[in-house]
Amino acid sequence: xxxxxxxxxxxxxxxxxxxxxxxxxxxxxxxxxxxxxxxxxxxxxxxxxxxxxxxxxxxxxxxxxxxxxxxxxxxxxxxxxxxxxxxxxxxxxxxxxxxxxxxxxxxxxxxxxxxxxxxxxxxxxxxxxxxxxxxxxxxxxxxxxxxxxxxxxxxxxxxxxxxxxxxxxxxxxxxxxxxxxxxxxxxxxxxxxxxxxxxxxxxxxxxxxxxxxxxxxxxxxxxxxxxxxxxxxxxxxxxxxxxxxxxxxxxxxxxxxxxxxxxxxxxxxxxxxxxxxxxxxxx
Amino acid sequence: xxxxxxxxxxxxxxxxxxxxxxxxxxxxxxxxxxxxxxxxxxxxxxxxxxxxxxxxxxxxxxxxxxxxxxxxxxxxxxxxxxxxxxxxxxxxxxxxxxxxxxxxxxxxxxxxxxxxxxxxxxxxxxxxxxxxxxxxxxxxxxxxxxxxxxxxxxxxxxxxxxxxxxxxxxxxxxxxxxxxxxxxxxxxxxxxxxxxxxxxxxxxxxxxxxxxxxxxxxxxxxxxxxxxxxxxxxxxxxxxxxxxxxxxxxxxxxxxxxxxxxxxxxxxxxxxxxxxxxxxxxxxxxxxxxxxxxxxxx
Numbered sequence: 001x002x003x004x005x006x007x008x009x010x011x012x013x014x015x016x017x018x019x020x021x022x023x024x025x026x027x028x029x030x031x032x033x034x035x036x037x038x039x040x041x042x043x044x045x046x047x048x049x050x051x052x053x054x055x056x057x058x059x060x061x062x063x064x065x066x067x068x069x070x071x072x073x074x075x076x077x078x079x080x081x082x083x084x085x086x087x088x089x090x091x092x093x094x095x096x097x098x099x100x101x102x103x104x105x106x107x108x109x110x111x112x113x114x115x116x117x118x119x120x121x122x123x124x125x126x127x128x129x130x131x132x133x134x135x136x137x138x139x140x141x142x143x144x145x146x147x148x149x150x151x152x153x154x155x156x157x158x159x160x161x162x163x164x165x166x167x168x169x170x171x172x173x174x175x176x177x178x179x180x181x182x183x184x185x186x187x188x189x190x191x192x193x194x195x196x197x198x199x200x201x202x203x204x205x206x207x208x209x210x211x212x213x214x215x216x217x218x219x220x221x222x223x224x225x226x227x228x229x230x231x232x233x234x235x236x237x238x239x240x241x242x243x244x245x246x247x248x249x250x251x252x253x254x255x256x257x258x259x260x261x262x263x264x265x266x267x268x269x270x271x272x273x274x275x276x277x278x279x280x281x282x283x
Numbered sequence: 284x285x286x287x288x289x290x291x292x293x294x295x296x297x298x299x300x301x302x303x304x305x306x307x308x309x310x311x312x313x314x315x316x317x318x319x320x321x322x323x324x325x326x327x328x329x330x331x332x333x334x335x336x337x338x339x340x341x342x343x344x345x346x347x348x349x350x351x352x353x354x355x356x357x358x359x360x361x362x363x364x365x366x367x368x369x370x371x372x373x374x375x376x377x378x379x380x381x382x383x384x385x386x387x388x389x390x391x392x393x394x395x396x397x398x399x400x401x402x403x404x405x406x407x408x409x410x411x412x413x414x415x416x417x418x419x420x421x422x423x424x425x426x427x428x429x430x431x432x433x434x435x436x437x438x439x440x441x442x443x444x445x446x447x448x449x450x451x452x453x454x455x456x457x458x459x460x461x462x463x464x465x466x467x468x469x470x471x472x473x474x475x476x477x478x479x480x481x482x483x484x485x486x487x488x489x490x491x492x493x494x495x496x497x498x499x500x501x502x503x504x505x506x507x508x509x510x511x512x513x514x515x516x517x518x519x520x521x522x523x524x525x526x527x528x529x530x531x532x533x534x535x536x537x538x539x540x541x542x543x544x545x546x547x548x549x550x551x552x553x554x555x556x557x558x559x560x561x562x563x564x565x566x567x568x569x570x571x572x573x574x575x576x577x578x579x580x581x
Contacts, residue, residue, distance in 0.1 A: 017386045024381050031378065032396035035459065038411050039399065041421065045414070053414075056424040102306035109299025121307065124314040126567050128516045130537045131559040134544055134552050135320035136313065158309035188298035217404035219519045220537070224545050235406035239523055242410050249414055256407045267402035271395065275463045278401075
């Protein structure tokens with residue numbers, strides 16, 4: 001209704017408004033082109049042979065099948081994809097369960113002691129990964145967890161960021177419902193699973209997208225604890241492709257394409273949730 | 284009756300604590316405990332199997348001030364920080380401001396385009412940029428064809444241009460990411476504020492500095508902290524785009540620490556821990572300064 005109202009009187013000078021926006025459009029088109037072009041180039045390069053890529057061919061070619069064959073001859077692509085999906089999947093499920101439980105607990109059961117604990121946990125945000133890498137490697141090594149999914153996921157499951165995100169989003173959870181459920185004899189944990197989880201679907205979706213993306217893209221930590229080729233992830237696999245003396249651009253970009261397909265799909269299908277996941281607790 | 288009620292709240296309180304336990308334990312074991320361990324290790328020396336206390340105890344910390352390569356990695360990291368973060372954040376605010384215009388068409392399309400680089404992993408985009416800027420890469424081809432360069436230029440083989448390319452790549456990857464925060468922040472600003480400014484005769488530039496920036500201040504402070512935090516920990520780009528090269532002239536602190544602990548060559552956990560503790564101190568101090576500066580004007 002308000003939309004209609006505000007649009008009507010503007011109609012007369014809308015063309016002049018659009019004319020004034022021309023510099024804006026030009027700027028946005030240039031920025032959009034720069035943003036998209038490297039990815040477009042990556043996809044075309046994956047379909048061309050390395051000679052054509054070096055010659056500057058930027059349209060699609062018919063070399064994709066050969067590049068793919070060469071890629072799987074050089075690297076165990078199926079294993080890399082499988083590992084990455086396994087690690088990212090386990091990390092996402094575990095992080096969602098544990099962080100949402102904590103966020104829910106901190107908000108709906110809060111008291112002074114819990115608020116203090118929350119403030120302490122937030123300090124973990126300031127700890128850089130590189131600072132905990134050596135002791136964590138020792139812990140994983142002692143526990144004989146190197147090259148297993150646990151070495152990959154354990155340090156990344158519980159993050160202050162996700163806990164805060166769930167805590168913030170629990171604010172609007174109606175407390176009366178909880179009281180009513182208690183009177184009806186619902187168990188405390190039952191309230192969480194049966195009532196909290198369904199209501200917070202949107203938060204879970206955003207948290208899942210951001211956790212999956214982070215896990216899929218992780219590089220330094222897997223490089224430390226996944227030193228067997230059979231345990232390597234997609235980012236490690238494509239880094240290996242580029243490490244040779246002579247790089248085949250077609251094959252390399254085919255690898256990069258495979259590493260990017262899952263995150264691209266997530267991006268295009270769940271862009272809104274991704275944006276919400278990034279901004280997290282900021283509202 | 285009263286006793287029963289007490290027991291219910293006690294049960295609830297216990298349930299609350301149980302919910303927090305897994306997350307708290309994981310952060311304690313996977314973040315706080317290793318941080319303390321790193322501090323202890325930073326005072327030690329020797330190979331990982333038999334480490335002993337360093338003599339003098341601050342030896343690893345004294346050593347880093349004489350370590351030319353570390354000083355260089357520190358310089359590089361701060362160069363990336365000082366050049367990249369302001370350009371990226373200003374560009375992100377500007378883009379958010381432009382996209383927040385209700386008369387603008389194709390808003391969703393532009394937003395998706397600018398945001399798209401975030402869908403690529405850090406290793407992926409590093410390798411894409413490495414290929415584009417290679418001596419036989421597309422950028423060279425275009426520059427030579429346009430007559431800007433006479434012959435192919437070895438971008439990644441020259442220290443200054445290699446650093447510039449890391450910065451360009453970082454701006455490409457993270458501008459859209461930060462823009463998302465500003466777009467969310469701008470949506471909280473009432474449109475009527477802008478209308479009022481327009482009536483008062485303020486131009487676009489003035490509204491940007493007098494309204495947008497002040498109202499976005501909390502968001503700006505937060506993105507600054509995140510960007511500083513991220514830049515101080517740069518790793519993937521240094522490893523995959525330039526391999527720290529040529530001759531370690533583009534190496535970042537995290538990359539150097541990795542080389543000293545898990546990379547090729549001699550593993551020195553004590554020294555690497557001391558370096559990593561320094562990174563921790565820098566992240567903590569810069570975050571604190573930033574938060575203080577953000578508070579002041581309110």
